[in-house]
Structure formats: C-alpha cells, structure tokens
Amino acid sequence: MRDLGKGTGEIAATLLNWYDRNARELPWRTGPHARARGEWPDPYHVWLSEIMLQQTTVAAVRDYFLRFTALWPDVTALAGANDDDVMGEWAGLGYYARARNLLKCARIVQQTHGGSFPDTRDGLVALPGIGPYTAAAISAIAFDRPETVVDGNVERVVARLFDVHAPLPSAKRELTVLADRLTPEQRAGDYAQAVMDLGATICTPKSPACGICPVRPACLAHAAGTAADLPRKSPRKPKPTRYGTVYVAHRTDGALLLERRPGKGLLGGMLGWPGTEWGDAPDDRPPFDANWTRLTGEVRHTFTHFHLILDVCHTTVANDFAPPAGQFIEHANFRPSDLPTVMRKVFDLWRDH
Ligand code: SF4
DSSP states (O other): OOSSSSOOHHHHHHHHHHHHHHOOTTTTTOOOHHHTTOOOHHHHHHHHHHHHTTOHOOOHHHHHHHHHHHOOSSSHHTTTHHHHHHHHHTSOOOOOOHHHHHHHHHHHHHHSSOOOEEEHHHHHHHHOOOOHHHHHHHHHHOOOOOOOOOOHHHHHHHHHHTTTTOOBBTTTTHHHHHHHOOOSSSSHHHHHHHHHHHHHTTTTTOOOOOOGTGGGGHHHHHHTGGGOOSHHHHHHOOEEEEEEEEEEETEEEEEEEEEEESSSTTTTOEEEBBBBOOOOSOOOOOOSOSOOOOOSEEEEEOSSOEEEEEEEEEEETTTTTTOOSSSEOOOOGGOOSSSEEEEEEEEHHHHHH
C-alpha cells in the first residue's frame, strides 16, 4: 500500500477542518455549522439531489432541485405526483431513466417504508435508481454512516493524494480502497462532502490550486509534480454517429403533434416529435402522407454513447385532421420546456423557419 507523509486520520481531520470554514452553500445541503448544532439533513433532499447530480453538474441541478422541492416538498407529495408532470419538470436534465426511477422509488418509499427512506446502504441500494455510489452517498450524508463515497471528484483527489498512475476506469478499485482508508468513523457525511468540495473548488481537473490546498503537505502527486496529469484515463473509443428524421406537424390553429415515447429506452416516457428510428444512415418515413417540407439545417445532439444528426420535416394540416398516432397539443398548452433537450432543439429549428 502506498504511503502518505501524514497519517490518513490526520488528512480526514484536516479536510473536515477546512470544510467547516469553506463548505459550499448548496440548496440541498445541511452545512457543517447546522450539523454541529444537531440539525440533520432531510433524506428526501439528499436523495433527490444525488439522483439529479448523477452525470450532471451542480450548476445545472440547482434550479431543478428548487423547482422540484417547491412542487413536491416531500416524498409523499412526489409519490402522489402525476407521471407526466414529473417527466415535464425533468425535461432538459437528461438521462430520463432517472426520472422514471425517481417516481418508482418515491412510491416504494411511501408504500413500503411508510414515507421514510431506509437508513442503510443495503436498504437504499434495493430501491430503483439507487446504485452503490448513490446508496453510499445518501447513507453517509443523510444518516452519517461511515460509508466511502467515490465520485469523479473523489477519484481525482485520491489519485493525486496517493500519486496513482494507473488509468481510469481500471484504477477504480484501487482508488476506492485508498478512499476507504481515508474515510473517518465520525462525521462521515461531512467528510464525504468535504472531499467533493475540495475536488470541485481546489483540486480541479485541469489546474489544481495546490498553493491553497489544505492537504498539500500530505499530497504525493504535488510532491512528485504530477498532479495536473492525474488521474490518467484510458483513451475513449470514438462515438459513432446516428441519423434520423423527425416530423413537425402543425395544425392551422397552431396545435403541434407530439407523442409520448415508449417508457423504456433512451428518452423513455418523454414527449417528442414523431420520427424514424435512429440508425447508421438517414431515413425518411413520415408518420402519415402529407406535403412534407424538409427544413434547411439539421439538429445535432450528443448522447453518452453516440452523436445524433436529425433532419427536420414540416407540414401543416387542417384542424380536423386525425393523426394515426400521437396527440395534437394546443398552442396555449404547449411548453417547449416539457421537451427533452434534443426535441427542444428540433422545436427551435422549426420555429426559426
Ligand atoms: S495538493 Fe494539489 S493535487 Fe494534491 S490534493 Fe491538493 S490540490 Fe489536489
């Protein structure tokens, strides 16, 4: 096992001390002073924020979190929410399986656990949408259990503290073992957030601010001059490009034809425009016969595993037209914000024409 210049207990104490003075104020967080006064975080807030923060930045999550908690202030309210309302509020945040699992999880917590989240990692990981990382984070932050929480920030800090040169993702296991060595028995929730804050504000990816870092005396990468190169990452495979066509049908009274996508799969359960499958080559299969016009320009969007290029076709139909699938949404009831980002880009292109 690698050696640090300082005892690992001392590193945790130093980070907690730094966190007491520098913790970021986040709407879902119960800060260190409130915790010291005996206030506990609301597990509903911790859970909701952790689900929203999966693959998403703090800046993007903040407004969504505030809107969700204003609309549904506790898990009972969320469990009773209308599915379409929740999917609409989630629109734009991406990774829509999270929203479907959010509702499933809220309903199980309400129906099976009497509206209280389980307070252990094992109890939490049994719920929909909660993987090992999120279970550890909720268990540590909401219930102060000494769980080791390893997200991207923590991986970076630990790789640097221990000067680990093995590339991610294969180094994950080693980094988790090392992170576990640092986790204290007391104040595990504050400690988890302290490391996340250090990674987000000082030990940042490109240019770590080692000059103001509280754990610099113990940091092996700083001593070796390798901090900015860590963590190493295995080269990624280039993403393939997929193609498709979407069809914007517009009634003369201003209503727009939309359809709810199937519950499973990419953008599952979200509103979208009728369109072709997304494949290796452009395809053109309108949802019904009409005088379709292809718009100039295209919509480009990147998902986790592929780039997408969409052609957009448009037609206008009479007010009494009955579509074979989907539903016309009246102009007054249509909110572009209910659409996932890629579908909103289609709307923007169409509107600009
Ligand atoms: S000294 Fe530099 S590299 Fe080491 S933990 Fe601090 S900011 Fe990160």
